Amino acid sequence: MKVIVIGNGVAGNTASSTIRRLDGQAEITIISEEIYPEYSPCALPQYLAGELSRPNVFLRTKRDYSRERTKTIFGQKVTSISPEDRRVSLDTTSLTYDKLIIATGSKPVMLPIKGTNLDGVFPLKSLGDADQIFHYTGNTAVIIGSGPIGVETSVALSKRGLQIYLIEVLNRIMPRVFDETPSSLLRGILEERGVRVLTGEKVISIVGNGKVEGIVTDKHRIKCDMVVLGAGMKPNIELAQQSGVNIGALGGIAVTQQMMTNLDNIYACGDCVETEDRASGEHTLSLLWHNARRQGEVAGYSCSGVPKSYLGSENITSLDIFGVHAVSFGSIEADGNQHQDIEVIERFLGKNYYRLIIAQSRLIGAQSIGNAQDMGALLCALIRRDNLSEIKRAIDKKTLPLNPLYYRIARCLGPNIRRL
Amino acid sequence: MALNRKIAYINLTKGKIEVKSIPIKLRKLFLGSRGLDMYLMYNHIEPGTDPLGADNVALISAGILVGTLASASARTHIGGKSPLTGFVGSTNMGGFFAPEMRWAGFDHLVIKGKAEKPVYLWVHNGEIEIRDALNIWGKDVHETQEIIREELGDRDIKILTIGLAGEKLVRYANVMTELKNAGGRSGMGALLGSKNLKAIAVRGTMDIKIEHPDEALEYNKRLISQVTSAKVSQEQGKLGTTFIWGATNSQGLVRVRNFQLNQLEEADDIEPEALEEFSLGMAGCFGCQVHCRGKYIIPSGPYTGVYDEGPEYTSMGAWAAEPGCRNPLTILVCNHLVNSYGLDTLETGSMIAWAMELYEKGILTNKDTDGLELRFGNDEAVIEMVHRIARRQGLGDILAEGPLRAAEKIGKDSAQYLIHVKGMSNLHSDERPTPSLALGIATSSRGSDHLRSRPAIDLYHLPEPILRKIYSQPVAYDGPLTSNFTDYEGKPWQVIWQELCFEAVDCLGICKYHTLFLGPNFPNFDEWSKLLYYNTGLELSPLDIWNIADRAYTMERLFNIREGLTRNDDWLVDRYFDEPTKLGIPIVRGKVIDRDKFRQMIDEYYELHGWDENGVPRPETLRKLGIDQEPSHML
Amino acid sequence: MPKMLVVNYDKCTGCRLCELVCSVKHEGVSNPSRARIHITKWEMEGIMMPMVCNQCEPAPCIDACPTNARSWDEHLGRVVIDYDRCIECKTCVAVCPFGAVSFDHVAGRIISCDLCDGDPACVNFCETEAIQYVDASEINKRRQREAAEKLYESMRKFTMAPAG
């Protein structure tokens, strides 16, 4: 069996390793337009902050691939796929396959503003991007977009000693993962450390003469030496789309639970696909590491003829902001798609904060700031769609054996448990 | 290292907090906790201070081995001038407060003045904050802790608190932590209440460095098996300290109906084994493998479903034998009530039993009790009186004043029925057959008490050579020692030995059940010397520790003498000498304490201590102990 | 056969000696906040629950780690952590159903039970045998699952369900 994997991220690599585990004979080739062996994009902010050395960003060495007898073609882009003759074309060559796995990941959303081509404007997606930022000199950086990556980048560059402006068009930071209150608490932490946070402000253009000199928003002009685009990621699907692979409503490759596309022998996994959310059952683009990895694993299984089902994506955000742990699971209250009756339980416990989003006695989201030791139990309840009233009843009745997870959940709820 | 914990002076009147280091010199003189508290008491409390006035000082401390690998190193000490006796106030409790306080960076809190409004202290990682306690004032011990944990946002916060009894200045109010860990004796709860200090919350995440971790781990393991292999520990770990009550009742060594009898007959329903029926298993204090805290849920009645812990030995006397009750439910309920009100179970039970005898004798009538039939054996009345004492209602208001003051108010010859020493009620045991134990309670520095000195192994009939081995270290002793607990000879030395043994562990912060208390093979000075070295690096020989204990105990004596204590205060009530025991096994039956022999015992006890015939430490004794210049104000 | 820790919640007396010996053995200090085991307590209800890494297989912390810093050690049957790779995003802390992964604020690193390399101190010191170190046999694993009422396993095992 000849397998070609397009993409050297976690999805592609997990798929290839899974196939190798199941099939010693398969001929596997991983193709990537990047030149590096596998690394974790998630580690890039720490690399930028100087907290992680560059070699530690890598997850594999070239030798790891050969040990697994996986061929690699790095530094070449796949330019087209022809499903009819099972062939992929690269910049300089072409290859045939029996099975193809598309794991082309995601790419930064580009803003329709002037000046993004200037020297000193960077996305942060790849190691190449990070290297450039790392070596670029300047005193002031503007981060456009305050998603988790934008925030992590702000923290990282601030630790490097840069003056940071974090600009968000909506009225709060990390608007998709945190509701108003926790978001403003986190904003406070950033501001305390000198990060200037501007919300409800739209960047209109980046200005400079060949090189970034500043930005213009609808409210301010800010001088800066560098701009990092953190407006989010979107599935990287052009290649697939051109080859006739179906794209879903949210803009990710449409796949079955076995990670199969509409075309025979073509599978897709990772950031480039859209899936169902495990807790809510709704369609989602959940561009997260653990989801990409599990999808890669399922794709690997399917490819090898051992069908497994992907049970859905888990929306988990966890980040450290200057030593403060911020976590969000599932949906937030402010989610536009929210159509059910929602109850929010909010709890300030000293410096810690918990927020539980509950619909019909079921937890559909949870956010925390500070101690997150009990969040895992909440995640359990969320994914299992546990009925919280039943948990309360079990605790009240002291049903034996004691279920430790129930107690952890109750601990988060505190006296609010009476409201269930 | 374990020696770098700080002392904080908190002035509630001024809202001022000052933090200092504890000089190693003082460590070597007093180690810590009770020992150092006694030094602080002598140095910071002026003679004649009103115990409930702003000038009294509340001392909260953790032993020097607390939080280390010294098994059962969990003890918190609370000191100050006692609102009950006017002498040394000192009490000690287990649980988890003390280790948490050490992880928060402190060994000693010296609390002065009086807050204008109710406050509590929030002690965390080197910092102390005085916080408003209006919302917890009036709350019971259990609620208070839950509210503070919620307010400060951390379930692992440990809290020392007073209940309603402390707020109402009941003179034997407790300081409590968790459900039942009680700093019970000498009214330290009233002392905190008088300062408008509701609680102290602690939480810490600061390292206590263990000097020799591998040795400390290994040695801890050894001590654990030394302690847990003893049968008493196993019994205690199964039944709690109620097993002691069961054992002593079977011999006729307990107090029944306010000392009228020395054995509770037909006690089957409340034997420890019977109480086990209500047990939900056992809990332990920090680092302790004996786990003697019973857990129970009240099975029926108005308190059905309430969870609490205990009961302990003293609650058996207080809620069964003394009021002449035999209903396990009464024990469980009253135990819960005193825990949540923060009342000393021993003193409360004694006061009620005393009132019952007065009622029986017609000294108290229905008019005094507002119609409550305060008969022995009336369970309802007992429960009701607990409420009234805590809330200071009616007769309860009088009983809340403690033995001497209450007798003064009630008048007639009520005082003659009190069972007390120095104004503090005796343990619910009967010491008439046991001169050693009688001497222990008579001389105890904080008033009648079994936890200052109780050479309980005297009851075991140990062969003389074993006694000699025990009592000839760390200082030589070649006086008499006898295996018979009814003897008077040699007992003063046993009392002193045990006194210093208990003083030493109170400085270290180790539980007394992990000392030579209930068994001859338990750890003592030798072991503590090693523990100190492995855990803190402090090199003190067993004899050094003995001397520290001697010094600290003598400070307590000095304090009491300065407050007017005389030889007459080291004495028992007449009933010990005049009314023979009526029940029990032959050897305990028909026993009284012989006045003359007891007087001689006291002489001998003073002499062995280096005190004169009035019980005043001789100048050369003070010089030898290095406390001839007190108060020296080194801290 | 690798061995595993089994917690018997009913036997725990809540004394926290396990926390103490754990922090002494690993860090040479007494400091439960740096221990790999914690007794979660509900004092007012007498509930004490030792919480320690269950060495789950598959493990949510490994699964969610975005830098592969957490991995499975076949030999001892445990989750190990590669500090060179860890970026301290604390995802493992957040996803552990048992709250058994924590951040050691003194050493500045993630910690969880390492089974003391095969000789767990907590087990050695727990006289009531509330924590035991037993063969990771199917029977014991099942027992452990029952103790925790299968919660975690039932959730994770089927991240991938057999198709059909």
Ligand SMILES: Cc1cc2nc3c(=O)[nH]c(=O)nc-3n(C[C@H](O)[C@H](O)[C@H](O)COP(=O)(O)OP(=O)(O)OC[C@H]3O[C@@H](n4cnc5c(N)ncnc54)[C@H](O)[C@@H]3O)c2cc1C
């Ligand atoms: C800065 C940053 C921080 C993050 N932090 C976290 C975090 O903390 N937690 C978390 O869960 N997630 C995080 N993420 C998201 C996470 O990194 C992604 O979800 C995950 O890496 C997706 O993996 P993937 O394999 O699907 O895609 P990618 O990692 O995007 O890999 C795609 C691969 O495809 C290759 N490729 C694409 N097109 C072609 C082509 N035409 N020809 C050849 N090769 C091609 C690319 O070169 C690349 O190798 C972070 C992302 C970033 C950028």
